[in-house]
Amino acid sequence: MPAEGPAATATAVPAPGGRSAADKARLKRWRRVSHLAVWALTLTPAAVTLAHAFTNRLGVNPIETLTDRTGWWAIFHLVLTLAVTPLRRLTGRHWLVRYRRQLGLGAFVYASLHLGVYAVLDLGLDLSHLGEDILERPFVTVGFTAWLILLALAFVAGPMLATVAAGLRADLLRLAGEEAVRRATLTSVVLALLSALLAAVLSLSLAMGRRALMLERRRRPVLEFLTGSGTSFVLVIPPIVIGAGWFLLLRHFSDVFAIAPVMVVTVNAVMAMPFALRAVQPAYDAASERHERLCAQLGISGWTRLSLVDWPGLRRPLATAFAFAMALSLGDLGVIALFGTQDFQTLPLMMFRALGSYRGNDAASIAAILLIGTIIAFVGLPRLFERIADAAC
Amino acid sequence: MSLYRLLKVPEDEITPEELYLSRRQFMRAAAAVTLGAAASAALGQGAADAVDELLGLGETDETPTPYEAVTTYNNFYEFGYDKADPSRRSGDFVTEPWSVTVEGLVENTGTFALEELVARFEVERRVYRMRCVEAWSMVIPWNGFMLRDLITLLVPKPEARFVTFETVYRPEQMPGQRRDLLPFPYVEGLRLDEAMHPLTILATGIYDKPLTNANGAPIRLVVPWKYGFKGIKSIVKIGFVAERPPTTWNIVAPHEYGFYANVNPAVDHPRWSQATERRIGEFRRRDTLPFNGYGELVADLYEGMDLVREF
Numbered sequence: 126m127p128a129e130g131p132a133a134t135a136t137a138v139p140a141p142g143g144r145s146a147a148d149k150a151r152l153k154r155w156r157r158v159s160h161l162a163v164w165a166l167t168l169t170p171a172a173v174t175l176a177h178a179f180t181n182r183l184g185v186n187p188i189e190t191l192t193d194r195t196g197w198w199a200i201f202h203l204v205l206t207l208a209v210t211p212l213r214r215l216t217g218r219h220w221l222v223r224y225r226r227q228l229g230l231g232a233f234v235y236a237s238l239h240l241g242v243y244a245v246l247d248l249g250l251d252l253s254h255l256g257e258d259i260l261e262r263p264f265v266t267v268g269f270t271a272w273l274i275l276l277a278l279a280f281v282a283g284p285m286l287a288t289v290a291a292g293l294r295a296d297l298l299r300l301a302g303e304e305a306v307r308r309a310t311l312t313s314v315v316l317a318l319l320s321a322l323l324a325a326v327l328s329l330s331l332a333m334g335r336r337a338l339m340l341e342r343r344r345r346p347v348l349e350f351l352t353g354s355g356t357s358f359v360l361v362i363p364p365i366v367i368g369a370g371w372f373l374l375l376r377h378f379s380d381v382f383a384i385a386p387v388m389v390v391t392v393n394a395v396m397a398m399p400f401a402l403r404a405v406q407p408a409y410d411a412a413s414e415r416h417e418r419l420c421a422q423l424g425i426s427g428w429t430r431l432s433l434v435d436w437p438g439l440r441r442p443l444a445t446a447f448a449f450a451m452a453l454s455l456g457d458l459g460v461i462a463l464f465g466t467q468d469f470q471t472l473p474l475m476m477f478r479a480l481g482s483y484r485g486n487d488a489a490s491i492a493a494i495l496l497i498g499t500i501i502a503f504v505g506l507p508r509l510f511e512r513i514a515d516a517a518c
Numbered sequence: 519m520s521l522y523r524l525l526k527v528p529e530d531e532i533t534p535e536e537l538y539l540s541r542r543q544f545m546r547a548a549a550a551v552t553l554g555a556a557a558s559a560a561l562g563q564g565a566a567d568a569v570d571e572l573l574g575l576g577e578t579d580e581t582p583t584p585y586e587a588v589t590t591y592n593n594f595y596e597f598g599y600d601k602a603d604p605s606r607r608s609g610d611f612v613t614e615p616w617s618v619t620v621e622g623l624v625e626n627t628g629t630f631a632l633e634e635l636v637a638r639f640e641v642e643r644r645v646y647r648m649r650c651v652e653a654w655s656m657v658i659p660w661n662g663f664m665l666r667d668l669i670t671l672l673v674p675k676p677e678a679r680f681v682t683f684e685t686v687y688r689p690e691q692m693p694g695q696r697r698d699l700l701p702f703p704y705v706e707g708l709r710l711d712e713a714m715h716p717l718t719i720l721a722t723g724i725y726d727k728p729l730t731n732a733n734g735a736p737i738r739l740v741v742p743w744k745y746g747f748k749g750i751k752s753i754v755k756i757g758f759v760a761e762r763p764p765t766t767w768n769i770v771a772p773h774e775y776g777f778y779a780n781v782n783p784a785v786d787h788p789r790w791s792q793a794t795e796r797r798i799g800e801f802r803r804r805d806t807l808p809f810n811g812y813g814e815l816v817a818d819l820y821e822g823m824d825l826v827r828e829f
């Protein structure tokens with residue numbers, strides 16, 4: 126980009142007494158044009174390939190050609206992106222860094238196209254084939270991991286890092302030492318643990334119920350719906366609506382604030398059901414499939430069967446369901462917003478209130494605590510479970 | 519996109535049906551006399567049926583892959599590693615005159631001029647499925663003769679158990695050889711019983727035309743139940759040995775390419791699944807068949823063998 130030259134000089138050597146407004150405007154226009162130019166270059170191969178596709182010039186095996194080309198351009202952009210920093214150090218041309226993020230996004234675009242062509246056109250969305258490839262073929266594993274990293278960098282890492290950085294800046298330790306924060310943390314964790322436990326038990330019960338219905342061989346569509354895909358129904362209702370419903374119902378009969386913990390725990394558990402059930406149901410079905418006959422023959426049933434026969438296979442999915450529900454509940458602001466009080470509040474509610482009273486720094490710190498807690502719950506808990514279960518065996 | 523236009527076989531490239539059928543009937547009768555007579559004496563009608571069936575093998579009702587595709591998309595590392603390289607970069611390759619050297623544990627060793635060699639055999643048309651180890655496939659009408667006929671003529675010695683093949687080494691005409699893409703010359707091998715199987719042919723033509731340089735002119739091996747790389751091209755040497763011979767891809771990557779290289783959907787390549795394949799010209803993948811669909815005829819060659827270990 127030699128055309129950047131004048132702009133770079135302008136950045137490096139500011140005119141005495143600052144830049145004039147006209148200079149600034151020109152520089153701004155320059156940058157916008159140069160970014161557009163880089164985008165145009167980035168997307169040229171895609172445009173050429175598209176043109177080839179429409180004029181039937183992708184060769185005898187078009188899907189292979191598409192896979193190869195998108196993959197090649199993804200690597201090309203990735204290498205360019207990674208080359209920016211060393212190049213900048215070597216040459217001292219610091220304006221290069223302005224294009225790094227853009228090039229990285231280019232790598233992500235081509236990597237996504239590559240994955241899309243492979244999964245949709247080549248494998249015809251055969252997910253079992255795709256899963257097998259990702260797990261068993263080292264090159265596909267590496268490629269898919271690389272794409273996940275790009276995805277994370279593109280969408281998640283930015284805001285997440287911003288949260289943590291803001292939180293750390295705002296004196297996390299001081300806040301963590303405050304009585305109210307400590308209590309809210311404790312409340313959050315206890316509520317989340319309880320609602321996760323409830324979700325795990327509920328999902329296991331539903332899975333068992335559904336299986337029993339299926340084994341009976343008599344069709345009962347309503348019950349099957351309720352225990353299966355019906356649980357997903359809660360996804361379309363915001364928790365605050367459910368919470369509001371309960372609030373309105375209960376306020377005539379009792380002190381709604383006294384039963385607040387119960388409400389928060391149950392509603393959060395129900396909200397987690399669609400995910401929890403998806404983790405537990407297939408594992409339970411598989412275990413049941415394998416053991417049904419033998420258990421019937423040996424007369425093993427009920428709790429004995431669950432704890433001795435099915436448990437090893439269910440341990441991991443149940444832990445996943447638990448972690449899911451816990452992470453979800455930790456971050457929930459739906460029900461607690463109605464039932465919370467000054468004495469009974471969770472971290473999200475506290476953060477919300479901090480934001481409402483213009484204590485932005487405190488809010489950022491609480492968000493950082495929440496984020497860390499959620500990550501621990503989601504990543505650490507299943508491992509902890511595994512450890513405990515292994516030790517118990 | 520006119521993928522479907524690619525699928526259509528030009529009318530002038532299909533052998534007229536009457537001519538084709540009559541030749542088949544003649545072949546069948548001839549084979550029944552020579553092969554069947556001895557066999558049916560021992561085994562009765564079953565053997566005669568088997569011969570009939572074997573001769574029917576050249577046929578498949580699947581649509582042949584268009585000539586354009588067959589001759590412009592394949593692997594022939596002697597010309598480069600891109601699949602368009604063989605057709606694009608084989609212009610300098612000279613195939614006339616051509617001779618084939620026969621050596622090793624065989625009575626009739628020597629160097630033979632190709633046209634004299636081919637003149638001794640009945641060249642017939644065989645429409646075979648071709649499954650590349652890279653999980654794509656084609657249906658190709660070859661013209662060739664059974665390798666068994668040549669071997670019978672050469673009279674292997676009793677201790678000969680394997681047949682070896684070698685591709686010509688001409689770096690000045692083959693750009694891929696100049697770049698050392700593989701340890702050239704390319705070598706391949708078959709067990710003697712595999713080489714003697716009626717499905718195994720030496721091809722000299724494709725779509726009733728002479729083999730193109732890209733496809734291995736002037737003479738190449740076709741073993742339809744094995745992955746395509748076993749079908750060594752532009753053969754200059756045929757040998758007979760007692761021990762299992764080295765084969766090029768097996769030397770380069772022994773954990774990826776075995777000596778047998780039988781088409782097997784149950785044994786994956788370490789880098790990709792072999793369970794399905796893309797038939798060139800088709801959009802959806804199709805299931806790969808054991809022994810590329812020729813299992814009924816060749817599976818007994820491998821009875822008692824662990825095909826996962828001997829892949």
